[in-house]
Amino acid sequence: MDNTSSHEIAMVFPGMGPTAYADIERFATEVPSAWRLFAEADEALGYPVLGRFRDTEGDYSEYAQVAFLVTCLALAEWAEREALPAPPGVCAGPSFGGKSAAAYAGSLSFSDAVWMTARLARCVADYFSREHSGLVTHSFVRVQPDVVEEMLGELTARGRIADVACRVDRDFFMITLSADDLPGLEKGIRAAGGLSLYTMRPPMHSPAFSWLRERAEKEVLDELDFAEPRLPVISDHDGSPLTTGEQVRNLLLDGFVKQMHWPGTVEALRAHGVRTVCVAGPDALFSRVPATTKNFTVVPVGPKRPLLAARDS
Template sequence: MDEATGPGSAIVFPGMSPCRFADFGKFLLLNPFARRLTAEAGDRLGYPLIDRFRDAEGDYSEYAQVGFMLTCVALAEWAEQEYGISPDYCTGPSFGEKPASVYAGSLTFSDAVWMTAELARCLTEFFATEYTDVVTHSFVRTPEDKLDEVLAELAARGEWHDISCYIDHDFYMVSLRERNLDWLKDAVRGMGGLSLYTMRPPLHSRAFGALRRKVEDEVIGDLRFHDPLLPIIADQDGSILRSGEQVRTMLLDSIVKPLNWLQVVSSLEQLGVRKLWVAGPDTLFGRVRATTSRFEVVTVNPRLALHPRRRGTGPSHVS
């Protein structure tokens, strides 16, 4: 049985990292799948996506988000043609929920384009006046027991915090007031950890219930979600989603529930998955030990699609 089409594989759409047009603009301009989807996106949005993305400021603009989502979908379609992939399951941590919903057949691409742009607008409007002093900080090499002690100390001081992401056994993202950020960085350093980056606006916190309601009322509530043709593994708890309403709930719950990648990889492993195709510009989820220690990981990124290997040799693997 061909390894690309055999059982026990899943496609992963990565979370969005900071990006600008230079990161994958060439892919959008040259790849035939991306060019077709870019034209469809422009028709739905009413403006030329490439021009807006090229001129956008910041790493998470509306245009960058639509471009990232589009790139992930285009790469998955390209990999189907180039390598004959036919995964058994689909998942998408954090931002990756959006292209996963499209690829699995739960949401049309056109609706996903509109949803992505409108979600970007909602986040900008909400965090312009609410939780303006909250950020999400990521760090690694932090044992769970020591992190618990640090967070307990923060709580004892009456300072709010929330764990937003469980990425690996020693890799976390914590949301907190910006005035406590330097204190947290010092604490991470003190337990032998390494701070990575700080995100603004923050994400995945129980405190953002008002944002969930805004998104449901203004964006997701009226969209039509179909039962997925490919089972989706929810990024909050690793559950298997088989209905459109479950997919809708996953997207909404992503605002108020932490991402738990450990639950996702555990679920995939229990389902017999042994190979992951990571479709998108991934800097995290296909690389952490929780992933690479369990699966054969194959990256499908813009650079590969622009410079494919000789047919039959297969794409590169994460070591």
């Protein structure tokens, strides 16, 4: 790996999964790059991010989201210094990871990315308290794409919302649908030999959320200036390389209404010449699925890695 050049390395920021305060506490308070960035986040928001994350319930609270963003960016900084032979020449951020990618690529300053994350979290929470309160996003594996298409077709034929929110791998899907329709979907998953994993509230990535996209633009992103990224950001929607601030801005907004397609992102990274991906952040998904491991040398950098490195040095 010592001969790997920048154009062969991608920094990947994972989508956000449930992350407990205990998962990042030591990293956030003991690793210099982390506690420096958390201090900057505190200043940007006017409150102690870690303290509020510790004291607030909910996997996707405003404070959890900001803490996840800061952790990912601090881990990327550590990885460039300690885990990679050259700076990455491209980056990607599936789903929530797009916020981290926008900051890492320099389209947003760190403080603006923190502010945006907090404000978007409030906007989303308010929206789903008023709209689409019965929708969820359900994830499952081991179901073939044609079977998934058939199951969703049966729902949409009855006028029900049933959208692919995320395509994580060939047989790994996340579907946004009504909670009332979930028992029937789960029955179909079992009949197809699949395995249901978890159900997310609030839901995500559906054309039904066009008004949320509009609100997020008017209430949050219109307040920000997006600069040209210093390195290409690969879209997690269609794999296109984004090289302007406007494109990165639209990527974040389109995340409300467009499907996250990780296999397509992988294909685009490969076409870009990437052979090694560093997945920076708390992650049990993107660094592990076959779509990633069969195509790249994977360098996972989670919150424990800098602590272990310090212990062994």
